[in-house]
Amino acid sequence: MFDLLSALDFLSFGFYPDIDKWRLVLAIVIIPMHAVLTVFCVKNRYRLSYCLVLTLGLQMLTLWLSIGDGAILRSVKLDELSGLCLNLLLAYWSIPLATILAAGICFILINASSKSLAYILGLFFDLIRSLPLVTLLFFNTLILPMLFNPKLIITRLEAAWITLIFFLCAYTIQIFLGAYEAISYHQHESAKALGISGWKKYRHIDLPQMLKHSLPALISTYIGMIKDTTLVMIIGLADSLGNLQLLISRNAYKHYYIEFFFILGFLFWLTCTLCGWWGKQLERTSNYGKT
Amino acid sequence: MAKHKIIMNNVSAQIADKAILNNISLRVDDQEHIGIIGPSGSGKSSLIRTINGLLPISSGTIEIDSQTITASQPSADCSKIGMVFQDYALFPHLTVLENLTLSPTLRNENSTRDIKDRAFSLLDKVKMNGFGNRFPASLSGGQQQRIAIARCLMTEPEILLLDEPTSALDPEMIHEVKSVLEGLMQSQLSIIIVSHDISFIKTTTNRVIFMDEGKKLSDQATDLFFTQPENERQISFIQQLDH
Numbered sequence: 001m002f003d004l005l006s007a008l009d010f011l012s013f014g015f016y017p018d019i020d021k022w023r024l025v026l027a028i029v030i031i032p033m034h035a036v037l038t039v040f041c042v043k044n045r046y047r048l049s050y051c052l053v054l055t056l057g058l059q060m061l062t063l064w065l066s067i068g069d070g071a072i073l074r075s076v077k078l079d080e081l082s083g084l085c086l087n088l089l090l091a092y093w094s095i096p097l098a099t100i101l102a103a104g105i106c107f108i109l110i111n112a113s114s115k116s117l118a119y120i121l122g123l124f125f126d127l128i129r130s131l132p133l134v135t136l137l138f139f140n141t142l143i144l145p146m147l148f149n150p151k152l153i154i155t156r157l158e159a160a161w162i163t164l165i166f167f168l169c170a171y172t173i174q175i176f177l178g179a180y181e182a183i184s185y186h187q188h189e190s191a192k193a194l195g196i197s198g199w200k201k202y203r204h205i206d207l208p209q210m211l212k213h214s215l216p217a218l219i220s221t222y223i224g225m226i227k228d229t230t231l232v233m234i235i236g237l238a239d240s241l242g243n244l245q246l247l248i249s250r251n252a253y254k255h256y257y258i259e260f261f262f263i264l265g266f267l268f269w270l271t272c273t274l275c276g277w278w279g280k281q282l283e284r285t286s287n288y289g290k291t
Numbered sequence: 292m293a294k295h296k297i298i299m300n301n302v303s304a305q306i307a308d309k310a311i312l313n314n315i316s317l318r319v320d321d322q323e324h325i326g327i328i329g330p331s332g333s334g335k336s337s338l339i340r341t342i343n344g345l346l347p348i349s350s351g352t353i354e355i356d357s358q359t360i361t362a363s364q365p366s367a368d369c370s371k372i373g374m375v376f377q378d379y380a381l382f383p384h385l386t387v388l389e390n391l392t393l394s395p396t397l398r399n400e401n402s403t404r405d406i407k408d409r410a411f412s413l414l415d416k417v418k419m420n421g422f423g424n425r426f427p428a429s430l431s432g433g434q435q436q437r438i439a440i441a442r443c444l445m446t447e448p449e450i451l452l453l454d455e456p457t458s459a460l461d462p463e464m465i466h467e468v469k470s471v472l473e474g475l476m477q478s479q480l481s482i483i484i485v486s487h488d489i490s491f492i493k494t495t496t497n498r499v500i501f502m503d504e505g506k507k508l509s510d511q512a513t514d515l516f517f518t519q520p521e522n523e524r525q526i527s528f529i530q531q532l533d534h
Contacts, residue, residue, distance in 0.1 A: 189345050190380035190439075194394040194446065195370050204393060208384045288384060289426020 007247060011264065014082025014243050020074060024085045027062040031092050034058045035278045043285040048207065055096045062089065067157075078155045082238035084267060087229040090157075090239075094164035095222050101165065102172035106210070107202050109173070110180060129170040134234050136163045141235045160232040168225050175221065179213035180206060212286050219279030223272045240264055294321045295354075296450060296481040297342060302351035304341055311337045313505040314351070319450075324482045326496035326513065328489070330528070334505040335485040339452040342483070343372040355450070370398075373443030377455040379435040381427040381442070387414070388423035391442050406445075413441040417471045433464025437471050444475075451475065453484040457491070489532055493517070501525050 013021055034055070041051045066089055069075030081089070105121055112118040128136065141159040145152050154162075183206060191201050233242040244264055248257040297319040304312040312334050319325055327335045340346040342353060344365050353360040356371070381390050391410040395401060401409075414420055417437040427435055436456060443451065456472065457465045469491055476482065476495050486492055492499060492513070499516040501509045501524075509521040520526045 184378075184380070186376055186378055186380035187382065190374070190376060190382075192345060193343055193369060193372070193374040193443070196394055196397055200397045204397065205382055209382075212384065286384075288386075289428035 007253060007260070008263070010083070010247055011240055011243050011260070012084045014086070014238050015080050016082065016085070017074075017076065017080065020076055023065045023073065023076075024081075027065040028085060028088055030058055030062050030065075031088065032274070034092075039278070039281050039285055042282055045288075048203070052100065055100070059093060059096060062092065078157045079238075081157065083243045084240040084264075086232070086237060086239045087226070088271065090161060090164060090229045090232065091222075091226040093161055094168055095225060098165045098168035098225075099172055099218070101169045102176055103207060103210075105169070105173055106176040106180065107199065109177065110206070111198060111202065125166075125170040125173055128166050129174070133163070133167055133228055133231055136167060137231060137235050156232075156235050156237055160235060160237060164225065164229065167228075168221065171221050172218065175214045175217045176210050178217070179210040182213045183209050215279060215283050215286070219276060219282075222279075223275050226271055226275065227268065240267075295319070296321050296323070296356070298352075298354040299341075300352045300354075302341060302348050302353060304337060304346055304348045306337075306346075311346075311505055312341065312348075315505075315507050316351075317500065317507065317510070319481055319483065322479055322481055323498065324476060324496045325484070326492035326499045327483065327485045327502060328487070328492060328499060328528075329502035329508075333502045335502050336454050337505075338502065339374075339454060339483050339485055342450070342452060343369040343374055345374075370446050371449045372452060373446060373448035373450070374452040375436070375439050375443055375454065375456050377458050379427070379432070379439040379459075381435055381439055383427050386424050386426055387419070387430075387438050390427070390438060391445050394442075395445055409445065410441075413444055414438075416444075416474070417441045418467075431464060432460050433467045436460065436464070436468045440468075440471055440475070449480065451480045451482045453482065453486070455485055455487065457486065457488055501528065503528075 013024060016024055037054060038051065041054070064073070066085070067076055067078055067081055105125070108121060109118050137160060140163045141154070141156055144159070145154055187205065187209075191197070191205050196205065230239055230241045233239050238246070241264070244260055247253050248260060253260070295318050297317070299315055299317040302312055302315045302317075303310065315338060317338075327338060329335050337346055341348050341360075342355070344360065347362065347365050348360065349362050351361075381387075382393070385393060388407070388410055391413065392403075392406050395406045395409075396403065400406070411420075411423070414423060417440055419434060419437055419441065422430070422434070422438070427438070430438065436459075440456070453472070457468050460468060465488070469488075472484075472491075473495060484492070484496065496513050499509075499511060499513050500507055501516070503524055509516070509525050511519070511521065516525075517529060520529055
């Protein structure tokens with residue numbers, strides 16, 4: 001008979017040292033806390049800059065907890081981070097950063113006085129959007145270091161992380177541009193008549209409305225991203241799916257592979273459903289003045 | 292002699308190669324109230340939109356105080372010009388108070404305290420006291436339009452452009468907005484109002500400009516406009532009003 005608990009432990013944490021597992025658990029717990037805090041910020045209409053500082057702060061904290069080292073924490077090898085935690089953390093590290101990057105790039109695309117800069121950025125992100133994620137993962141892990149600097153060592157985790165950020169960013173830019181179109185043309189005119197333009201207009205008038213308009217599409221892209229993190233298995237990172245295959249290759253577990261696939265499927269369903277529910281809460285709380 | 296506030300010389304404008312305004316010349320004096328009437332699509336709104344730079348002109352010049360707007364040199368500073376739109380155009384994600392204070396705050400004109408005080412006194416002026424923390428979506432059309440009027444007064448404009456301020460409203464709301472506008476007419480502002488509400492034009496303006504197909508067809512004192520029309524098109528327009 002096999003030990004279900006140790007199997008689930010392996011699916012979730014992989015080869016992460018037992019003594020340090022509390023760090024991963026803490027990092028994972030921060031994710032829903034961050035989600036709740038975001039709803040709280042939206043509900044109380046805190047400034048976007050506060051949300052930005054909160055997001056970046058929590059990202060750094062989870063990074064430090066899971067793979068950081070130093071005086072307080074024992075050093076952990078990057079490859080030891082695996083399992084479902086790797087999927088969740090990769091999604092968590094890429095989603096907010098990709099969204100912030102996309103918001104910044106949209107400002108350039110909408111307001112750029114130099115058309116060539118906007119054109120080059122548009123072309124670059126079109127290229128990323130039109131290539132399969134797997135191709136990009138391979139390219140960034142294997143080919144990019146060869147092209148630029150062979151001595152530059154990008155770990156597979158870092159390569160996957162950067163790829164996911166840019167891939168998600170390419171989609172988010174299009175969602176934001178669509179949301180910008182949804183802002184009524186009279187709003188732009190009245191901003192101009194009030195003498196508000198450039199970054200100030202983008203920050204105070206466009207961006208808050210773009211975020212609101214784009215929520216449904218953003219959330220479904222985020223859910224797609226959570227599922228896409230399983231593709232990092234292709235470049236040799238042991239994510240939950242990789243660990244599952246290792247698990248069912250063992251004699252003790254090999255007859256139960258359907259059950260384990262169901263368990264993993266259930267965990268993904270739960271994560272994605274919670275993300276969707278969070279999106280609904282955000283939509284509800286940002287409906288200012290509408291009952 | 293009264294000082295000219297706005298001088299338009301042979302102004303033309305076009306949108307996608309279609310001429311919208313055709314050689315319009317116009318003088319607006321200090322504290323003068325001008326009504327612009329004409330059929331839909333005659334270029335009334337376009338005319339006032341050229342004044343605050345929302346519609347670039349293709350030829351001619353517009354002088355506003357010492358500033359000159361030409362085709363190659365669009366408006367740089369529209370802080371002296373306030374504009375009220377037909378559909379209010381309030382920012383839906385900001386409260387009423389934030390809608391009022393956003394522009395002065397971003398320009399760092401005064402201290403936050405002064406800006407807020409001014410916002411409250413303007414809310415009082417448009418009879419919207421106590422609505423500061425509401426969102427536009429929870430207000431009626433008439434209330435939103437009164438907030439929009441207060442918002443454009445926040446920048447202390449010398450010229451006020453009203454683009455069909457009552458067209459989107461029902462009769463009761465029209466009444467509440469008109470009473471606020473009539474209060475404004477007592478102030479020291481130069482006002483240009485585009486409206487289909489002829490009774491309002493008759494009671495509040497000194498001068499009426501009649502436009503059709505992008506051209507200025509007549510420019511008369513308000514009482515003369517309705518009693519001594521200058522041309523055939525104007526006569527047929529006024530006859531339609533009586534029916």
